[in-house]
Amino acid sequence: MPSNATSIESPPDGSGMPSGSASAVVNRTPWQILWLKLERNRVAMAAMWLLVLLYALAVFADFISPYSYDAQDAKRSFHPPHLLGRIHVVDEQGNWGRPFVYGSKLANVYDKEYSEDRSAKYPIRLLAEGSEYRLLWFIPMKTHLFGVDEPARLYLFGGDQFGRDILSRILYGGRISLSVGIVGIAISTSIGMLVGGIAGYFGGAVDFGLMRLVELILALPSLYLILVLRQSFGANMSSTQLYLIIILILSFIGWASIARVIRGMVLSIKEQEYVIAAQALGFSRMWIVLRHILPNTLSFVIVTATLSVPFYILGEVALSFLGVGVQEPEASWGNMLQAAQNLRYLTDYSWILTPGVFIFLAVMAWNVFGDGLRDAADPRTER
Amino acid sequence: MKTFLLRRFLAIVPLILAVTFITQVLLIASPGDYFSTLSESPSMTPERLEFLRAKYHLDTENVFIRYWYWLSGVLTGDFGYSFKYQTSVWSLIGDRILNTLLLAVGALLISWGLAIPLGILSAVKKDSIVDRLAGGLSFVGLSIPSVFFSLLMVLFAAKTGLFPVGGLHDQVYWDFMTPWQKFVDVIWHLFLPATVLGTIGMAQYMRQMRAEMIETLSQDYIRTAKAKGLSLRTVLFRHALGNAINPLITLFGFSFAYLLSGAFITEFVFAWPGMGRLTVDALIIKDEPLVMASIVMVTVMLVAGNLLADILLAAVDPRIRLE
Numbered sequence: 001m002p003s004n005a006t007s008i009e010s011p012p013d014g015s016g017m018p019s020g021s022a023s024a025v026v027n028r029t030p031w032q033i034l035w036l037k038l039e040r041n042r043v044a045m046a047a048m049w050l051l052v053l054l055y056a057l058a059v060f061a062d063f064i065s066p067y068s069y070d071a072q073d074a075k076r077s078f079h080p081p082h083l084l085g086r087i088h089v090v091d092e093q094g095n096w097g098r099p100f101v102y103g104s105k106l107a108n109v110y111d112k113e114y115s116e117d118r119s120a121k122y123p124i125r126l127l128a129e130g131s132e133y134r135l136l137w138f139i140p141m142k143t144h145l146f147g148v149d150e151p152a153r154l155y156l157f158g159g160d161q162f163g164r165d166i167l168s169r170i171l172y173g174g175r176i177s178l179s180v181g182i183v184g185i186a187i188s189t190s191i192g193m194l195v196g197g198i199a200g201y202f203g204g205a206v207d208f209g210l211m212r213l214v215e216l217i218l219a220l221p222s223l224y225l226i227l228v229l230r231q232s233f234g235a236n237m238s239s240t241q242l243y244l245i246i247i248l249i250l251s252f253i254g255w256a257s258i259a260r261v262i263r264g265m266v267l268s269i270k271e272q273e274y275v276i277a278a279q280a281l282g283f284s285r286m287w288i289v290l291r292h293i294l295p296n297t298l299s300f301v302i303v304t305a306t307l308s309v310p311f312y313i314l315g316e317v318a319l320s321f322l323g324v325g326v327q328e329p330e331a332s333w334g335n336m337l338q339a340a341q342n343l344r345y346l347t348d349y350s351w352i353l354t355p356g357v358f359i360f361l362a363v364m365a366w367n368v369f370g371d372g373l374r375d376a377a378d379p380r381t382e383r
Numbered sequence: 384m385k386t387f388l389l390r391r392f393l394a395i396v397p398l399i400l401a402v403t404f405i406t407q408v409l410l411i412a413s414p415g416d417y418f419s420t421l422s423e424s425p426s427m428t429p430e431r432l433e434f435l436r437a438k439y440h441l442d443t444e445n446v447f448i449r450y451w452y453w454l455s456g457v458l459t460g461d462f463g464y465s466f467k468y469q470t471s472v473w474s475l476i477g478d479r480i481l482n483t484l485l486l487a488v489g490a491l492l493i494s495w496g497l498a499i500p501l502g503i504l505s506a507v508k509k510d511s512i513v514d515r516l517a518g519g520l521s522f523v524g525l526s527i528p529s530v531f532f533s534l535l536m537v538l539f540a541a542k543t544g545l546f547p548v549g550g551l552h553d554q555v556y557w558d559f560m561t562p563w564q565k566f567v568d569v570i571w572h573l574f575l576p577a578t579v580l581g582t583i584g585m586a587q588y589m590r591q592m593r594a595e596m597i598e599t600l601s602q603d604y605i606r607t608a609k610a611k612g613l614s615l616r617t618v619l620f621r622h623a624l625g626n627a628i629n630p631l632i633t634l635f636g637f638s639f640a641y642l643l644s645g646a647f648i649t650e651f652v653f654a655w656p657g658m659g660r661l662t663v664d665a666l667i668i669k670d671e672p673l674v675m676a677s678i679v680m681v682t683v684m685l686v687a688g689n690l691l692a693d694i695l696l697a698a699v700d701p702r703i704r705l706e
Contacts, residue, residue, distance in 0.1 A: 216401055216402070219398055219402075220681075220682065220685075221681050221685060223659075224643075224647075224662060224678065227662070228410075228666060228674070228678070229409060231413050231669070232409035232412040232413040233413065234413055234414040234415070310526070314528055317528055318647075318648055321530050321648065322648075322651065322663060334530070337530055337531070337534065340534045346537060346538055347538060347541045350538060353531070353534055353538070356528065356535070357531075359530075360526060360528060360531060363526040363527075363528060364526035367522060368522060
């Protein structure tokens with residue numbers, strides 16, 4: 001059990017501390033110690049920066065992506081990725097220049113084979129003009145990070161069956177798939193802490209009832225419960241409603257395990273002297289739970305929350321992949337993979353699997369970062 | 384042991400009642416029922432619709448009445464008929480359960496078969512290249528989404544032709560196969576989906592096995608055994624393994640729960656005729672008797688998995704007595 005949030009006299013890590021002179025002793029809060037330990041874990045730091053990058057890509061999706069997530073182009077269905085050898089730096093005369101692409105011709109309509117139309121070059125422009133959007137949801141802008149001039153179209157990661165740019169859809173989809181984890185964990189952690197705190201501190205019938213509910217939720221195979229819950233909301237809903245419902249359902253499943261552990265921690269914390277002091281001062285029970293007991297579980301909660309973000313990301317992916325989550329034309333990493341259920345699409349246009357790489361990266365980064373956080377928060381590791 | 388088993392079996396009853404009741408509540412809460420989709424068909428008159436709804440007790444919104452109709456049927460051993468397939472739900476679910484169990488067992492064999500040796504190896508050669516590689520591999524296994532992994536495997540199967548891209552067995556020659564050929568054919572079809580699920584599960588067990596083994600190897604009695612001059616093999620397998628493996632057996636119960644949920648997506652992608660696909664389809668068209676029976680079966684399988692883990696643990700660890 002990590003100690004509570006008071007500063008301690010001498011840092012237990014003892015690293016780089018000049019010994020002897022009393023003035024050199026730095027008081028560090030447990031959070032500072034945690035950060036120092038985390039900073040030394042290079043793998044965890046790399047994971048953290050990868051997460052920062054992924055979330056930044058999602059936040060600035062409309063600026064970074066060359067097209068909107070629903071910008072179709074029926075004549076360029078399953079356009080192959082430009083990144084696979086279709087970006088040139090040397091032109092026909094053998095001169096080196098800025099990267100450019102050729103326009104593409106549909107060589108075989110049935111197999112969707114595209115050949116390069118060498119009659120015109122389209123340089124890849126930085127800060128190109130494109131469709132309108134609102135940066136950070138309020139600044140109207142038309143400039144995109146990069147793009148090519150019409151009539152050519154840039155498909156760095158390839159196009160899907162409607163000729164939409166997969167890169168743009170991945171970036172927009174990241175907004176949904178990545179935020180589900182953060183919002184979901186915020187909701188379920190709050191519920192879990194509250195329920196666990198109340199059950200542990202109040203005890204008696206309240207405790208019994210709440211814990212049976214927790215056991216019931218944990219006893220069910222989660223995906224079955226998620227699907228039954230999802231079906232109870234019906235099918236016809238706006239994308240915002242669906243997004244909220246997915247988060248609510250996942251949080252409803254997720255709070256139970258947190259509540260159970262918090263309850264166990266509260267049972268031991270409530271016997272400590274400062275809690276008895278608070279009781280003697282006449283604070284209400286809710287106040288003691290919220291103000292004095294729950295803050296003490298915080299380091300555990302943060303680690304658990306970090307490690308369970310993947311559950312929410314994967315939950316959204318699963319629901320959307322099964323067709324009951326985020327609906328077209330809205331993009332999410334799960335519903336983008338739906339097209340790959342068609343065996344011909346999967347084998348002939350394998351680049352439609354690219355969103356899977358992003359899911360993998362995000363989940364892996366959260367796992368590695370959470371693991372590092374756990375090691376750093378563990379007072380037994382003194383590295 | 385007997386009282387333990389009896390108590391555990393009795394504990395299943397309230398759990399199943401609660402689970403099915405919640406499912407019933409949620410089914411009623413969802414808009415429409417199975418016959419709402421049929422009402423658009425021209426051959427369906429309002430009278431006929433009303434008759435069908437009354438026949439299957441869909442004409443009341445009262446949860447308790449609906450639940451009672453279902454429960455009274457179940458108590459007499461009648462789980463009802465599927466609306467869609469018009470046959471008893473057992474004839475539908477029976478095969479599906481076996482298929483899901485087959486997939487789960489295959490996945491367990493692969494994950495345990497890999498996790499235990501790899502875990503021991505990385506514990507013995509702690510901080511070596513092997514340990515680091517295995518650690519990296521376990522993070523990959525822990526993080527790779529089953530959707531993505533399954534699709535990659537289907538792609539692999541389709542591109543190389545080494546494995547079938549889906550299904551339980553060959554569709555064309557199945558009827559002409561000898562029992563042995565049938566067995567081989569099913570294993571061949573099972574291999575990729577079981578590998579996907581097994582690899583994902585493997586990561587967790589391997590990490591656990593490694594941690595337990597490192598802990599055990601630092602114990603005094605291991606040092607004594609080494610000091611006596613026992614070979615490394617004897618120390619590892621006769622003295623350390625038995626103590627290190629106990630927490631893994633507890634994980635077995637969880638892994639079963641995970642497999643039932645995790646198998647869902649894998650079954651979907653590989654067109655494996657298991658419980659997952661059947662339940663999703665039944666849920667989407669609101670085939671209520673089928674949904675209820677599936678939920679009951681999944682819950683029973685889950686509880687059985689946990690029970691099996693407890694019994695195994697008691698069998699392996701003489702300190703544990705089930706009472």
